[in-house]
Amino acid sequence: MDLTLLRTFVMVHRAGSFTRAAALLGLSQPAVTSQIRTLERQLGRPLFLRRARGVTPTAIGDELAHRAAPHLDALVEIAEAELDEESGVRTLHLAGPPEFTSVRALPALTPLVAQGLALRSSFFTGAEEALEGLAAGHHDLAIATARPRGGLLAATALCDEEHVLVAAPRWAGRLGPGALRHKGPVVLEQLPVVEVHESLPLVSRYWAAVFESRPALAGTVVVPDLRAVLECTAAGAGLAVLPRYLCERALERGEVVALLDPPVPPLRTYFLAVRTGTLSLPHIARAHEWLLRAAADW
Numbered sequence: 397m398d399l400t401l402l403r404t405f406v407m408v409h410r411a412g413s414f415t416r417a418a419a420l421l422g423l424s425q426p427a428v429t430s431q432i433r434t435l436e437r438q439l440g441r442p443l444f445l446r447r448a449r450g451v452t453p454t455a456i457g458d459e460l461a462h463r464a465a466p467h468l469d470a471l472v473e474i475a476e477a478e479l480d481e482e483s484g485v486r487t488l489h490l491a492g493p494p495e496f497t498s499v500r501a502l503p504a505l506t507p508l509v510a511q512g513l514a515l516r517s518s519f520f521t522g523a524e525e526a527l528e529g530l531a532a533g534h535h536d537l538a539i540a541t542a543r544p545r546g547g548l549l550a551a552t553a554l555c556d557e558e559h560v561l562v563a564a565p566r567w568a569g570r571l572g573p574g575a576l577r578h579k580g581p582v583v584l585e586q587l588p589v590v591e592v593h594e595s596l597p598l599v600s601r602y603w604a605a606v607f608e609s610r611p612a613l614a615g616t617v618v619v620p621d622l623r624a625v626l627e628c629t630a631a632g633a634g635l636a637v638l639p640r641y642l643c644e645r646a647l648e649r650g651e652v653v654a655l656l657d658p659p660v661p662p663l664r665t666y667f668l669a670v671r672t673g674t675l676s677l678p679h680i681a682r683a684h685e686w687l688l689r690a691a692a693d694w
Contacts, residue, residue, distance in 0.1 A: 399471075401435040402464050404428055405443060409461040410531035410548060413450035420532045462547055466673030469533065486679040487514040491526040492539030494519035495622040495642060496557070496666065501539055504690035505683055513679055521592070521620065530669055536680045537687075538669045550675075551667040552684075555691040558640040559602055559662040562652040563587065564632040571655070581607045584655065588616035588634030590625050598637040605662035626652070639664075641694065 404421060408428065411417040418428045436443050443457035453461065488508075492501060497517060505515060520526040523540035530538040531548055543551050561584075571583055581603065591599055594615055603611040617633045619625055626643055629636040630651040646652045668687055675681045 398435075399468070401431050401438075403468055404431040405435055405457075406461055406465045406468055407532060408432060408444065408451065409453055409457060409465075411528070412452075416450075416528075458547075462672075465548060465671070469671055469674060486512060487516055488537065488679055488683050489516045489518070489535045490537050490539070490683075491518045491520055491529055491535040493521060493541070496639075497539060499642060500690075500694060501687060504687055508683060508686060511682075513683070527669060530671060533671070536670070536674065536677075537683060540667050540669055541664055543667050544669050548672055549669050550672050551669040552688065554666040554668040554687065555694045556663045556665050559598065559637050559664065560640050560643060560647075561602060561606075561635060561637055561655045562629060562643055562647070563635040563655055564630060565650060565653050566632060567635065568653045568655060581609060581611065584635060585612045589613045590617040590619070590628045590634050590636040591615045592618070592620055592622060592625060594618055599635075601664070602637045602662050605660075606656065606658045637662075 404417065404423075407421055408414060408417040411420060414425050414428050414432070418425045421428065432443065439456070439460075441456045442454055443460065444451040444453055488505070490497065490501065490505070497519060502515065502517060505513070509515065518526075518529065518535060520529070523542040526535070526538045526540050527542070527544045527549060529535050531544075539554065540551075567587060571587075589596065589599060591597070596611060596613060596615060599611050599613060603609055617625075617628050619628065622638060622642055625636050626638055626646060628634075629638070630646055635655065640647075643652060647654065668684065668691075670680065670684060675684060
């Protein structure tokens, strides 16, 4: 069986679309369609069901993907290993959210550099994009806020991230200590908001968990990086919901204050994902173990 056909098949299976697989492979969509039809004729069975949006694998397609994908990944790894041997290092490609990856994951992995590991990182604000890149073979490890579905990716819970409602001290002083206890979100919704997106993803999640409601708010300052959100909040731009690991020092220094201390703080879980079978590769397994060990103290 032609390995090129298998490689295209696995990419379509992972991407869930001929169009997306073609883009990832650098081929035209007709070329991908032709290769899949050739493979289906060779096997005598359909591998995908065509849908309005993408394709769905048949039972035979799923079985073939689970059998073939680890071996194809291993062949790619062998080819990459030969390149790494020429330079004397092994390269790990890590994907994840920009703030968490920068502040937590990359510093935790840097001791492995002295052991011959080279690091390459890609930042994604959405879990879906990072996991798609992992499935397509662009990354070795991905940190995501959603557990991947299906059997081609495997994930382990890495850590929980506590969210804190914060503002500059002057805003807390204006609100007064008793106002939040008696009026809750009504008072808070008088403040400007600093967020990473117009949809207010962090504030909305916090309101749902703590107040069991939707916020009657709009973003005043919207910046696509939580570190910028922290700086704007400390400068007095308004309230924000931030992960505690990111704003802990600012809280300790009094640059921002926590507006609420709910009995059960909102949490978000991070997952460490790999392609199934790739933990047999020493440099990926070592980085995977290193991150899980470091996360015990996060």
